[in-house]
Amino acid sequence: MTPPESPRPSRRDLLMWGGGALATASLSGCSFLSTDPSGGKKAAGGAAQKAKGKEAPMLAQQVKAGKLPKLEQRLPKNPLVVQPAEKVGTYGGTFKSVMLNAADTPWLGRTMGYEALLRFDPTGRKIIPNIAESVTPNDKGDEFTIKLREGMKWSDGKPFTADDLEFGFNDWLLNSELSPVVPDWISSAGQPAKLTKVDDVSVKVTFPKPNGLFRSKLAYNVFFAPKHYLQQFHKKYNPDAEKLAKQQKMTAWTDLFGSKNDHWGNPELPTLCAWVTKNPLGTGSRVTFERNPYYFKTDPDGRQLPYLDRANYDVISDVQVLLLKGSNGELDMTTRHINTLPNKPVLARGREKGQYHFITLENTVMNDIVISLNLNHKDPVVRKIFQDKNFRIGLSHAIDRPEMIKTVFQRQGVPWQAAPDERSEFYDEEFAKQYTEYDVAKANSYLDKAGLTKKDSAGYRLRPDGKRLIIQVEVASPSLTPSWVDGTDLVTQFWRKVGVDAQMKNEDRTLFYERKDATANEHDAAVWMGDGGLLIEMLEPRWYFPFSGESNYAELWQQWFNTYGKEGEEPPAAPKKQMQLYRQLIATIDENEQKAIYKQILQIAKEQFYCIGCVRIPNTYGIVKNNLHNVPAKMPEASIMATPALSNPEQWFKS
Incomplete structure (x- = not known):
């Protein structure tokens, strides 16, 4: 998001929703025992309920022509019944949408591809069964039994079984050539979990230590993959995989495997999603999808879903x-x-x-504009300045948030730091409002406390080495929201008024990610939205401590955290304490204990003030x-x- 939304198709984008990778913490108000995929809504009556047939006419024609098995042979023994939001629907029609360039694959995942073992219900408050009939932990929370739906099939009609979980887990995610870093959701205490096949529809996932967040992570990551198809491109199963890769002008078998394991780019890849790719990404100006004849869900009348026949996405x-x-x-x-x-x-x-x-x-986002100074900056002089909390406080007081709300946000929103939403159970008013007062005198005072008292002839503050302090604030383009550009432009103007030479740098989104990545670490400051403000606070703590590659203020510290000290840079005591607390949170299955630990993490985040928030918009549309x-x-x-x-x-x- 992971789940950041990455700037280009990634392994997460390609397989996250129904092809083949997991996050963290129990949700506010979640009930893991609920089995109602509708969130409690019941189907309303109406003319649509009188529609005849248990399958789409286009599929019935194929059955009649002998090109497709009968419906009862295509559905699992226990299909998942989806309660309609309004009423039972009718078959037919094409969903029409667009992608904003080829990098907009998250929109495909958000509409065509959300199928994980568990899933969020329509309210976002519960995690419910989906592909899996059940996920059952033992008393300690270090072993989970996953039971699949008997008779379920991939879109090509081949059986979906425990072998596909075993293949995805062991031969993909735990294969060091395909996945150099073991994903945190299938590990604990720095060691990978073990997956053991019980029978054709059951597996056990055993962790070295308890993993109290595993079920939550199963709602937005997957580790299954179609073994019967992908094994032909895997070196373990096909000794000629390298030769096959070279024949297709690829450097290694891993490149070939990745290209074949591409839900949006490879129409041959079997899927469990409601629609299958027909015209793939990269072959023209339109990506198209068609219904999956083996989809495992029905409506309350036993009619196979989906209702819509097709989907077209124009690439603009x-x-x-x-x-x-x-x-x-x-x-x-x-x-x-x-x-x-x-x-x-x-x-x-x-x-x-x-x-x-x-x-x-x-809006689960707690801030529309979060500005992250690079606390791990390559330049030691700049790093020391940025790590000085007084400097960050001074810059925060220099931002005229009421003016920003008036001119950029159409008079909507409230001044806010990178802190949980007021509707959140983790809301802390002091955290949310600290340093949001627009006060030029306070701003200058704090900047002086940071040691930046000398200025050049143009009135800009000088670094301790006598050079002018220049900050490039980088904004990804195309932005997820235009307010980033307009808002950041205002921020740089405000900062220049207190003697800090700040310049907005609007750059291609791919370049933005490359520059801020821990490997490059070339950014001064970066702008993004404040994910993790409501409902998913513990699942998305990127702004509260250096948690992931989206923690733009400390990429080297998060790298150290995620590699257990093998890479990156060891952080100071405060973020290190938060990392230890988060490991404790993961290790308990007691929800109240998890929340208590998370509040400690947030308290440290408030004290450290890692990044600068601007404006919170409660709802969008x-x-x-x-x-x-x-x-x-x-x-x-x-x-x-x-x-x-x-x-x-x-x-x-x-x-």
Whole structure:
């Protein structure tokens, strides 16, 4: 997000939702025992319920022609029944959407590909069964039994069994050539878990120490992969894999395996998702999908899902074209890229003509703009300045947040630090509001305390070595929201007023990620949104301590944490203490104890003040065509929930 949303297709993007990788902590209000995939909603009556047939006409025709087995042979013994958000739907129709360039693969995952062993319910408050019928821990929480659905099949009709979990776990994620670093969700105490096949539909995952967050992680990461297909490209199963790679002009078998294990780029890859790729990414200006005849879910009447036959995604490069398509009613739904505050009046004016309406997105992001100074900066002089808390406090007081809210956020939002939302059980008002007061005198005082008292002839503060302190604040383009550019431009103006020569650098998103990565570590400061403010606080603690590659303020410290000291740089005592606490949190299965530990982590985060927040927007919005049904009027927005996929796109239908 992981789950960051990466700038280009990654292993996580390609297989996260229904092809083949896991995060952390029990959710606020989660019930792991719930088996209701609808979140408690019951199907409403209506004309759609009178539709005949248990499968789509296009599939019934194939059965009649002898090209497809009968429905009862395609469904598992115990299909997952999905309760529609409004009413039982009708078959047919094509979902129309767009991708904002080829790197926008997260949108595919958020609509076409959310199928994990467990999943978030439509409210985001519960984790419920999905591909797995059950995931049962032992009393200690160091062993989990995963039971699959008997008779379930891949999209090519081949059986989906425990062999696919065993292959994905041992031969993919624990293969050092394919995955040099063992993912944290299948390890504890720095050691990988062991997966043992019990029978064709059951496996046991055993950890060296308890893993109280394993079930939560199973809701947005997967470790299964189609063994019957991918083994032909794996060196362990095919001695000629290297030769095969060279024949396809690839350097190594691992490259070949990766290209074949690409849900969006390889239409031959079997999937468990509701739709299969037909025209893949990279072969033109449109990516297309068609229903999976072996999909394992039904509606309450026993009719196989999905309702929609197909999906088309046009690949475009201009967000203004996307906005035009949205306002013209050419998109069936979107919750991405154009759902900004400045665009809302434009979209509001187009509703009648475009025949669409707004839905509410409950924002799990606690801040629209989080600025991370690089506390691990390569330049030791700059590093010392950035690590001085007084410097960061001074810069925070220099930001005129009310002016930013007025000019950038259409008078919506409140000043906020990188702290949990006020609706969160972890809300701390002092943490959220500290240093948000706009006070130039305080800003200058704190900057002076940081030792930056000398200035050049232009009035800019000098480093201890006599050079002007220059800060490039990097913003990814295309941004997830235009407010990043406008807001960051304002911030650099505010900082220049207190003598800090700050310059906004708008750069390609891929370059942005390359520069801030721990390997390069070349950024001065970076801008991103504040993930992990509501519902998923413990699953997404990137802003509260150096937790992941998205902790932009301390990439070397997070690398040290995630490699157990083998790489990166050993952090100071405070972040190291947080890392120890988080390991303790993972090691307990007691939810109350987890929360108590997490509050300690947040208390240290408040004291350390790693990064600077600007504005919190409680809710955002999406648009939905009036003839697209079963899309809830409200849903949480979070990348690890794959919004809007947690609302079950397989039960969307058109009238």
